[in-house]
Structures are given as structure tokens and as C-alpha cells.
Amino acid sequence: MRKCAEAKAILVGLQLADWVGCTDVVVENDNESVIHAIKEGEAGNHSFQLLLEDIHFVQEPIYGAECFTYGLLARHRCLLESSSQLRVTFLNLSDVPLQCDDLAQLLGNCLNLRRLWVLDTVGDKGLEAVGSSCPLLEELRVFPANPFDADVVYGVTESGLVSVSYGCPKLHYVLYFCRQMTDAVVATFAKNCPNFTHFRLCIMNPGEPDDLTDESVDEAFGSVVKSCKKLRRLVLSGLLTDLTFEYIGKYAKNLETLSVAFVGSSDLAMQCVLAGCPKLRRLEIRDCPFGNNALLSGLEKYESMRSLWMSTCNVTMNACRLLAKEMPRLRS
Ligand SMILES: *[C@@H]1O[C@H](CO)[C@@H](O)[C@H](O)[C@H]1NC(C)=O
Ligand SMILES: *[C@@H]1O[C@H](CO)[C@@H](O)[C@H](O)[C@H]1NC(C)=O
Ligand SMILES: *[C@@H]1O[C@H](CO)[C@@H](O)[C@H](O)[C@H]1NC(C)=O
Ligand SMILES: *[C@@H]1O[C@H](CO)[C@@H](O)[C@H](O)[C@H]1NC(C)=O
Ligand SMILES: *[C@@H]1O[C@H](CO)[C@@H](O)[C@H](O)[C@H]1NC(C)=O
Numbered sequence: 251m252r253k254c255a256e257a258k259a260i261l262v263g264l265q266l267a268d269w270v271g272c273t274d275v276v277v278e279n280d281n282e283s284v285i286h287a288i289k290e291g292e293a294g295n296h297s298f299q300l301l302l303e304d305i306h307f308v309q310e311p312i313y314g315a316e317c318f319t320y321g322l323l324a325r326h327r328c329l330l331e332s333s334s335q336l337r338v339t340f341l342n343l344s345d346v347p348l349q350c351d352d353l354a355q356l357l358g359n360c361l362n363l364r365r366l367w368v369l370d371t372v373g374d375k376g377l378e379a380v381g382s383s384c385p386l387l388e389e390l391r392v393f394p395a396n397p398f399d400a401d402v403v404y405g406v407t408e409s410g411l412v413s414v415s416y417g418c419p420k421l422h423y424v425l426y427f428c429r430q431m432t433d434a435v436v437a438t439f440a441k442n443c444p445n446f447t448h449f450r451l452c453i454m455n456p457g458e459p460d461d462l463t464d465e466s467v468d469e470a471f472g473s474v475v476k477s478c479k480k481l482r483r484l485v486l487s488g489l490l491t492d493l494t495f496e497y498i499g500k501y502a503k504n505l506e507t508l509s510v511a512f513v514g515s516s517d518l519a520m521q522c523v524l525a526g527c528p529k530l531r532r533l534e535i536r537d538c539p540f541g542n543n544a545l546l547s548g549l550e551k552y553e554s555m556r557s558l559w560m561s562t563c564n565v566t567m568n569a570c571r572l573l574a575k576e577m578p579r580l581r582s
Contacts, residue, residue, distance in 0.1 A: 257352035260343075261359060268336040276342040340365040347395050350376035357383035365389040370405045370427060377410030381417025389423035390414060394454060397427070408435035408461065415442035422480075423448040430461040431488060436470035437477075446478035450485035456512035456537075459489040466490055472497040475505075482529075485509045495519035499526025511536040520544035524551045534559045542569035552577045 260277055267275045336359050343353075344367040353368065353376040363384045368376065370392050380387065392410075396402050406428050412435055414421065421443045431453050440446065453467075460467050467488040475481060475497050482504055486494065490513040498505065499522035506529050514520070520540045523530070524547055533555065541564035552558065552573075558580055573580070 257348070257355040260346070260352075260356055264336050264338055264341075264356070264359065268338060273338055274340040274342075275338050277346050335359060335361050337362055339363060342367045344369060344391065344393050347371040348376070349373075350379065354379035354383070361385070363387055365423075367391040367393070369393055369395040371395045372406070373404055374406055374410035374413070377406060378413040381413035381415075384418055386420060387414070387418040388420050390418070390421060391423075391425040392427055393425075394427040397454060405429050408432050411435060411439055415439040419443065420445075422446050425450040425452075425485075427452045427454060429454055430458060431467060431470060432460050432462045433467055433469040433473070434462065436467070437473035440473045440477035444477050445480055446474070447480050448483040449474050449478065449481060450483065450509075451487055452485060453488040456487070457489050458487075466493070468493040468497070472501075475501040480504055482506045483508075486513055487511065488513075491515050492519040492522070495522040499523050502527050504529055506530065507532040507534075509534040510538060512538070514538045514540060517541055517544035517547070521547045524548035530554075531556045532559075533557070535561070535563055537562045539564055542566055545569050545573060549573075549576055552580050555580065 263277065264275060338360055339362055341356075341360060341363055347369050348356075348371060350373050353372045357363070357379050361383060364386055366380065366384065366387060366389070368380075368391070372379075372392075377392075380390065392406055394405070406426070408428070408431050411424075411426060411428070411431075414424075415438065419442070422445045424446070425448070428451075431451065436451075451470075459465055460470075468491055470488070471484070471486060471490070471494045474484070481502055484498070484502065484505060484507070486509070492515050495514060495518070498508070502508075505527045508523060508527070508530065517540055520535070520538075521544055523533070524544075530551065531554075534557075540560070545560070545563075545565045546569060548555075548558075
């Protein structure tokens with residue numbers, strides 16, 4: 251019962267947002283900010299937020315509701331019955347743990363979506379709904395609802411990513427927190443969406459191998475940098491060897507920002523990236539085995555870079571001092 255109410259409540263909010271002419275919608279659990287946003291909306295701001303705590307009012311007669319939102323709706327009850335397509339282009343549900351059916355119900359009314367943020371509670375089935383309902387989607391972000399809970403059984407996998415890549419050919423930005431991935435799937439994905447600019451794959455368990463072969467996922471990122479020539483931002487995760495970095499150095503000609511954590515096997519990895527990637531501006535490295543040689547191999551490259559961030563790597567204070575002396579402008 252409660253589940254249905256949730257999708258319905260959000261839909262009401264979306265209809266209201268549509269009615270006041272908003273196309274960007276953030277659904278929040280928090281009270282104050284929502285009321286503030288409603289007032290802002292009234293003042294002409296193009297952001298609109300729906301108060302989830304009012305969910306139970308939705309099943310009540312609308313005119314009984316206390317909240318400003320529903321007061322407005324009371325005057326426009328027809329909105330609830332209408333099933334017309336909404337104009338919303340950005341829907342941010344990253345604060346709302348929706349199940350797949352709820353998401354599917356919502357998306358049926360949102361064929362114009364360009365950007366969608368959701369929690370991984372929607373599961374692969376929820377992402378199938380995205381693939382079949384959002385032909386214009388350009389950006390998808392899937393966040394973990396419980397990132398630190400290893401026992402959680404829901405979440406999204408490679409299968410959700412594939413559904414989206416088939417249904418959303420305009421997709422070019424993905425942030426994807428998942429529990430497992432395979433090379434083959436990422437290759438399919440990269441082939442289906444060659445215009446990718448941002449690929450941020452976060453396999454939550456550090457060093458997680460390919461789910462099918464139990465080997466590294468080097469070829470996954472290899473296929474991304476080979477197929478997606480416009481790639482500007484890349485986040486790496488999973489079990490990776492230096493081979494991934496060789497691919498990146500060789501093929502990622504437009505890469506501007508690279509973030510890595512818990513990956514790589516030697517200094518060679520970082521050296522490959524620093525020797526290739528002509529447009530690299532930012533490099534963020536955490537918990538990798540890279541040492542002084544890797545760090546200092548980039549002295550020339552750093553001339554054209556804006557920031558270098560290394561944490562829990564194998565570099566010494568002396569190397570950092572040397573770098574700071576050589577490159578006073580680099581923020582590191
Ligand atoms: C949320 O809003 C309701 C109605 O405006 C109010 O009674 C309640 O105290 C608010 N809750 C919080 C946590 O602010
Ligand atoms: C819109 O929101 C921004 C940020 O909250 C605020 O600075 C601005 O004054 C608002 N504009 C209107 C017309 O309310
Ligand atoms: C999306 O929603 C989350 C949670 O409410 C919020 O922190 C974030 O700033 C929102 N992002 C955008 C671009 O609206
Ligand atoms: C990729 O971008 C090019 C040029 O903007 C466009 O012609 C092509 O249709 C796009 N491909 C896909 C699959 O959207
Ligand atoms: C860290 O660097 C030192 C030399 O700088 C090297 O002897 C050691 O093996 C490195 N450790 C790791 C884990 O790479």
C-alpha cells in the first residue's frame with residue numbers, strides 16, 4: 251500500500267511541477283528545504299521539490315491536506331487524473347529509495363527525461379524501465395542506498411547497464427555504483443553508446459574481478475577508451491592491472507579527469523597515463539601502489555595539468571617536496 255502511495259505521491263508532485271512550468275525536479279525526504287523550495291518556486295525559480303513526508307495525504311481527499319503543495323493541488327484536482335506526458339527533463343530521486351515498480355510507474359509519464367538520478371534500490375528491473383521509457387536520456391546516475399552494508403541483496407549489476415544502453419542511445423554520462431561487472435557487458439555498452447563523455451563506474455567492493463571469468467576487468471575499460479573517443483572523465487574500479495592504464499594512455503586522447511582507487515600493480519600504470527592522455531588536467535589517485543618513480547615521471551606533464559591528488563600511495567615526503575619545488579603552480 252505504502253509503495254503505491256509513494257509513486258503516486260511523487261507523480262502528483264511532478265504534475266504540479268509541470269503545471270508551474272518546472273522541468274528540473276528534486277524529490278527530497280527533508281521538510282524545511284522543500285518548503286523553502288516551494289516558496290522559491292512561487293517566486294519564479296525553476297527548481298521545485300516535493301515533500302515526501304506528505305505521502306499519506308495523497309490517498310486522502312486532496313482538499314484535506316494541510317501542506318501548501320496540496321493546497322495548490324486542491325484547486326487543480328484534474329491534474330491527478332490526467333495521464334498526459336510531463337515535460338520534466340531532470341528528475342532527481344537520489345534521496346528516495348524507490349522499488350522498481352514505483353520507478354516504472356513514474357517513468358511511464360516522463361518520456362522527456364534527459365537526466366535521471368536514482369538509488370540502486372530500483373534494481374536491474376528498474377533500469378529496464380529506464381531503457382524502455384526514456385529514449386532521450388543523456389545522463390544516468392545510480393547511487394548506493396546502503397554503500398557500507400555488505401549483506402544487502404538488492405542493487406544493480408551489469409544487466410541494468412545493458413538495458414539502459416539499448417534503450418537510451420543518447421546516453422553520454424553515467425555514474426554507476428554496482429556490485430559486479432563483466433568485460434563483455436561494458437564492451438557492449440561502449441559499442442551502443444559511442445558518444446560517451448563521462449564514464450564513472452564504481453564497483454563497490456575494491457578489487458572485484460569480472461563476474462563471469464573471475465579475472466581482471468582490464469578489457470572493460472579498454473573497450474570504453476577504444477570506442478568512446480569523446481571521453482573526458484573516467485573513474486576506474488574493480489580488479490585492474492597495468493594493462494588498463496596502457497589502454498588509457500594509448501587511446502584516451504580527450505581524457506581530462508581520471509580518478510582511480512585500489513587499482514594498478516606497479517609504477518608503470520601511472521607512467522603510461524602520464525606519457526599518454528594529452529588533455530589530462532586532473533588526476534586523483536587513492537590507495538594505489540604507485541611510488542616516487544611514478545610521481546616524478548610526470549614532471550613534464552604537470553606543466554599542463556591543474557591538479558594532482560594522491561592519497562595512501564607509496565610516495566615519500568621527499569618526492570613531494572621535490573615536486574613542489576619543480577612545480578610551484580600545481581595544486582597537489
Ligand atoms: C515537517 O512539516 C510538518 C508540517 O509542516 C511539521 O509539522 C513537522 O514538524 C515537520 N518536520 C520536521 C522534521 O521539520
Ligand atoms: C533562485 O534561487 C537562488 C538560489 O537559491 C537564489 O539565489 C535566487 O534569488 C532565487 N531566485 C528567485 C527569483 O527566487
Ligand atoms: C539531487 O538530490 C540530492 C539529494 O536530495 C541533492 O543532494 C543533490 O544536490 C541533488 N542534485 C541536483 C543536481 O539537483
Ligand atoms: C554520436 O555523435 C555524432 C555526432 O554528434 C552523431 O552523428 C551520432 O548520431 C551520435 N551517435 C549516437 C549513437 O548517438
Ligand atoms: C614502496 O616503495 C619502495 C621504494 O620506494 C619499494 O621498495 C616498495 O616495494 C614499495 N611498496 C609497494 C607496496 O609498492
